[in-house]
Amino acid sequence: xxxxxxxxxxxxxxxxxxxxxxxxxxxxxxxxxxxxxxxxxxxxxxxxxxxxxxxxxxxxxxxxxxxxxxxxxxxxxxxxxxxxxxxxxxxxxxxxxxxxxxxxxxxxxxxxxxxxxxxxxxxxxxxxxxxxxxxxxxxxxxxxxxxxxxxxxxxxxxxxxxxxxxxxxxxxxxxxxxxxxxxxxxxxxxxxxxxxxxxxxxxxxxxxxxxxxxxxxxxxxxxxxxxxxxxxxxxxxxxxxxxxxxxxxxxxxxxxxxxxxxxxxxxxxxxxxxxxxxxxxxxxxxxxxxxxxxxxxxxxxxxxxxxxxxxxxxxxxxxxxxxxxxxxxxxxxxxxxxxxxx
Amino acid sequence: xxxxxxxxxxxxxxxxxxxxxxxxxxxxxxxxxxxxxxxxxxxxxxxxxxxxxxxxxxxxxxxxxxxxxxxxxxxxxxxxxxxxxxxxxxxxxxxxxxxxxxxxxxxxxxxxxxxxxxxxxxxxxxxxxxxxxxxxxxxxxxxxxxxxxxxxxxxxxxxxxxxxxxxxxxxxxxxxxxxxxxxxxxxxxxxxxxxxxxxxxxxxxxxxxxxxxxxxxxxxxxxxxxxxxxxxxxxxxxxxxxxxxxxxxxxxxxxxxxxxxxxxxxxxxxxxxxxxxxxxxxxxxxxxxxxxxxx
Amino acid sequence: xxxxxxxxxxxxxxxxxxxxxxxxxxxxxxxxxxxxxxxxxxxxxxxxxxxxxxxxxxxxxxxxxxxxxxxxxxxxxxxxxxxxxxxxxxxxxxxxxxxxxxxxxxxxxxxxxxxxxxxxxxxxxxxxxxxxxxxxxxxxxxxxxxxxxxxxxxxxxxxxxxxxxxxxxxxxxxxxxxxxxxxxxxxxxxxxxxxxxxxxxxxxxxxxxxxxxxxxxxxxxxx
Numbered sequence: 050x051x052x053x054x055x056x057x058x059x060x061x062x063x064x065x066x067x068x069x070x071x072x073x074x075x076x077x078x079x080x081x082x083x084x085x086x087x088x089x090x091x092x093x094x095x096x097x098x099x100x101x102x103x104x105x106x107x108x109x110x111x112x113x114x115x116x117x118x119x120x121x122x123x124x125x126x127x128x129x130x131x132x133x134x135x136x137x138x139x140x141x142x143x144x145x146x147x148x149x150x151x152x153x154x155x156x157x158x159x160x161x162x163x164x165x166x167x168x169x170x171x172x173x174x175x176x177x178x179x180x181x182x183x184x185x186x187x188x189x190x191x192x193x194x195x196x197x198x199x200x201x202x203x204x205x206x207x208x209x210x211x212x213x214x215x216x217x218x219x220x221x222x223x224x225x226x227x228x229x230x231x232x233x234x235x236x237x238x239x240x241x242x243x244x245x246x247x248x249x250x251x252x253x254x255x256x257x258x259x260x261x262x263x264x265x266x267x268x269x270x271x272x273x274x275x276x277x278x279x280x281x282x283x284x285x286x287x288x289x290x291x292x293x294x295x296x297x298x299x300x301x302x303x304x305x306x307x308x309x310x311x312x313x314x315x316x317x318x319x320x321x322x323x324x325x326x327x328x329x330x331x332x333x334x335x336x337x338x339x340x341x342x343x344x345x346x347x348x349x350x351x352x353x354x355x356x357x358x359x360x361x362x363x364x365x366x367x368x369x370x371x372x373x374x375x376x377x378x379x380x381x382x383x384x385x386x387x388x389x390x391x
Numbered sequence: 392x393x394x395x396x397x398x399x400x401x402x403x404x405x406x407x408x409x410x411x412x413x414x415x416x417x418x419x420x421x422x423x424x425x426x427x428x429x430x431x432x433x434x435x436x437x438x439x440x441x442x443x444x445x446x447x448x449x450x451x452x453x454x455x456x457x458x459x460x461x462x463x464x465x466x467x468x469x470x471x472x473x474x475x476x477x478x479x480x481x482x483x484x485x486x487x488x489x490x491x492x493x494x495x496x497x498x499x500x501x502x503x504x505x506x507x508x509x510x511x512x513x514x515x516x517x518x519x520x521x522x523x524x525x526x527x528x529x530x531x532x533x534x535x536x537x538x539x540x541x542x543x544x545x546x547x548x549x550x551x552x553x554x555x556x557x558x559x560x561x562x563x564x565x566x567x568x569x570x571x572x573x574x575x576x577x578x579x580x581x582x583x584x585x586x587x588x589x590x591x592x593x594x595x596x597x598x599x600x601x602x603x604x605x606x607x608x609x610x611x612x613x614x615x616x617x618x619x620x621x622x623x624x625x626x627x628x629x630x631x632x633x634x635x636x637x638x639x640x641x642x643x644x645x646x647x648x649x650x651x652x653x654x655x656x657x658x659x660x661x662x663x664x665x666x667x668x669x670x671x672x673x674x675x676x677x678x679x680x681x682x683x684x685x686x
Numbered sequence: 687x688x689x690x691x692x693x694x695x696x697x698x699x700x701x702x703x704x705x706x707x708x709x710x711x712x713x714x715x716x717x718x719x720x721x722x723x724x725x726x727x728x729x730x731x732x733x734x735x736x737x738x739x740x741x742x743x744x745x746x747x748x749x750x751x752x753x754x755x756x757x758x759x760x761x762x763x764x765x766x767x768x769x770x771x772x773x774x775x776x777x778x779x780x781x782x783x784x785x786x787x788x789x790x791x792x793x794x795x796x797x798x799x800x801x802x803x804x805x806x807x808x809x810x811x812x813x814x815x816x817x818x819x820x821x822x823x824x825x826x827x828x829x830x831x832x833x834x835x836x837x838x839x840x841x842x843x844x845x846x847x848x849x850x851x852x853x854x855x856x857x858x859x860x861x862x863x864x865x866x867x868x869x870x871x872x873x874x875x876x877x878x879x880x881x882x883x884x885x886x887x888x889x890x891x892x893x894x895x896x897x898x899x900x901x902x903x904x905x906x907x908x909x
Contacts, residue, residue, distance in 0.1 A: 480772060
């Protein structure tokens with residue numbers, strides 16, 4: 050017995066060592082690696098890398114290494130540095146033959162970030178459906194929340210913590226009518242009032258089909274969206290960008306990224322691969338081009354996409370030191386679960 | 392006579408400090424053996440080894456013929472253990488503690504022996520042991536051992552912290568009990584006075600070794616104190632059979648197991664410049680000091 | 687004989703357990719009361735929102751309370767055994783020593799679990815009235831590793847407390863602190879859900895450590 054106890058203690062000590070020692074090592078040896086800020090310039094037809102260099106301060110170069118001044122960079126990225134150009138009275142009237150205004154730039158630009166830790170996180174299963182056509186200008190949080198069950202959607206009045214049978218039945222009926230199979234595999238929405246408008250939720254039903262659900266004037270709005278032939282949707286992200294051109298993004302089993310357009314069409318982008326469960330995605334988009342950054346283990350990919358058809362314009366890869374050393378850990382930057390992993 | 396308790400070639404060190412080497416002794420059935428020694432000579436170490444709470448560096452102890460390190464748990468019901476300072480569960484009262492222990496000794500527990508002793512104590516039934524005097528606690532500990540009614544009693548320094556009345560009470564009670572019931576007792580004490588009335592045999596320990604091991608009656612019948620006059624500046628240099636010779640103001644004092652005639656002859660051989668050689672038998676305490684020295 | 691062991695542990699622990707029950711339930715009750723106030727002031731909707739969107743659980747105050755309750759339980763139970771080496775008395779009883787040691791630990795764990803169960807019952811009862819099952823689960827699943835840490839804290843404190851040598855005791859304490867860290871890593875509620883059964887098994891296995899201390903005590907280890 051004493052032997053078993055000692056073996057248990059030794060095993061515990063070994064686990065603690067492979068857990069804590071790499072952590073200590075990483076803590077002591079980690080130094081800040083200079084990070085480049087990379088943006089695609091349609092005017093230049095190349096990426097511009099802005100970074101801090103020892104001795105030179107902040108420098109801006111293209112991929113070939115040619116340096117640009119701050120003012121030149123502002124001009125090469127007019128969408129991104131719009132406010133600076135406006136302040137300097139240098140903002141152009143037209144770009145690529147298209148008339149542009151600061152207001153338009155503001156309305157068509159967006160940022161989108163999706164971390165694996167947000168995708169790989171425990172779900173509570175309680176959602177809020179806002180009114181997408183509020184009587185007042187401002188969005189308001191609803192008085193009820195909803196959940197999905199195997200049989201339908203259930204609205205719960207928060208003040209009383211009791212189900213709203215009538216509303217639940219109404220929404221369930223509508224979803225069922227549109228062929229929705231309960232319960233959904235995935236629910237994506239942004240239940241917040243800090244946005245310009247509300248687009249409800251993008252849902253993947255039990256059979257993996259894509260639906261759009263929102264509430265307009267208290268009534269359910271449900272639309273079944275058709276996925277391109279052979280596409281098996283895995284993740285969806287409802288976006289609610291200002292220009293209202295898109296409902297959201299979608300990835301499939303082959304890690305391809307699609308844009309779900311406002312009209313319900315699903316269009317494949319030129320991105321070679323994006324795995325929401327492993328890669329950190331950032332998109333900085335404007336009316337002409339999108340700069341897409343996909344940080345995966347060991348390499349960061351930068352892609353330039355054309356804004357209207359999402360065609361791939363250019364690629365730039367930066368190998369990164371993943372900074373990972375062998376060891377045991379219970380938490381991970383890639384998810385929000387606690388479990389042992391190597 | 393069969394040995395109830397037997398220790399062979401015990402050797403123990405604390406770190407590099409030797410406690411003793413090759414210590415052997417046995418306690419025959421029905422005898423009371425006292426282990427006497429000054430503080431730090433290894434009395435508690437021996438008790439710890441005997442009760443299984445210390446693994447000696449070498450050697451082994453057997454009780455009822457079984458190695459104490461591998462002894463079956465049920466054998467422990469035949470051994471009564473009194474810890475140094477009569478330690479008992481402080482958080483219980485006398486009723487609770489009796490109830491607790493009795494569950495472990497079905498068939499042998501003598502409830503009345505315990506309560507006979509408790510009735511003499513002026514403690515409330517609900518009074519916790521933590522709030523009793525040392526003397527009262529010693530009676531509780533004794534009462535529990537008497538109720539357990541073991542064949543062998545191992546008592547570690549039972550006199551510690553007791554005033555003379557309780558010491559006397561404890562040793563008398565214990566002696567009568569052991570004699571009447573033919574119990575075997577192994578005990579230690581640093582107060583020697585009580586032992587003379589109590590023990591049959593004694594082991595006197597010095598640092599790292601046994602000085603003597605024999606029945607008390609024989610010890611007190613043979614060990615003598617010798618005193619004589621010597622010149623003021625005389626520095627005694629006597630062989631081992633003379634214990635701790637010391638000279639104070641022209642008087643030399645030493646102890647020896649040799650009879651007076653032999654001592655006289657040895658002193659003559661050794662050319663000890665002594666006059667007025669006298670000898671006397673001693674009580675156990677004086678004998679103990681004579682053998683172990685005053686320092 | 688085991689009944690007698692449980693009797694002894696009960697005598698040691700009963701008042702402490704009553705206190706632990708009152709204090710832990712009071713802290714849990716205070717957390718619930720604060721949530722109740724928030725509902726009154728800002729409406730149930732606000733509470734639901736922050737719970738869903740911000741992973742709030744409203745019982746953060748409770749985080750280290752079970753751990754503390756567990757550690758103190760071990761101290762209350764085993765300090766009297768170590769005081770003047772009382773443990774020798776226990777180990778001298780004519781009953782297999784391992785059985786006695788594990789029975790002592792089982793008594794402590796059982797009492798702690800009973801105390802924690804009352805906490806859970808109170809929280810479940812109150813929360814179920816104002817929150818949907820999903821959010822109740824959120825709260826309870828956030829609390830689960832903390833309560834498990836209470837049991838782990840108890841068993842580890844017993845290990846440290848029963849250790850006879852001070853140097854080793856300090857070492858054990860450091861190891862125990864690292865082990866306990868593993869119960870407080872949750873970034874969000876439900877983060878432990880899949881791992882929790884394994885962690886619970888491991889937690890119970892921590893009782894093995896106490897036997898190492900007792901074995902060392904028996905061998906007479908000391909500084």
